[in-house]
Amino acid sequence: MRHPPAPSADAAATDDALLEGLLQLAVEGHTEKTQFQQIGEEVFTRLLDTYGVDSGTPRTR
Numbered sequence: 001m002r003h004p005p006a007p008s009a010d011a012a013a014t015d016d017a018l019l020e021g022l023l024q025l026a027v028e029g030h031t032e033k034t035q036f037q038q039i040g041e042e043v044f045t046r047l048l049d050t051y052g053v054d055s056g057t058p059r060t061r
Contacts, residue, residue: 018043 018039025036
């Protein structure tokens with residue numbers, strides 16, 4: 001099984017901050033705000049960069 005390299009301490013701190021911000025907005029019920037969407041897209045992009053490739057087909061929720 002292939003494992004991605006461990007992120008640097010700075011990258012991990014940034015990732016933690018993004019996830020914390022996303023969580024706080026969700027807890028406060030601000031999921032329709034632009035900031036929530038932007039952070040969510042950044043997290044999604046980072047996950048794809050680390051663990052997979054976007055197929056280019058939009059997913060339905």
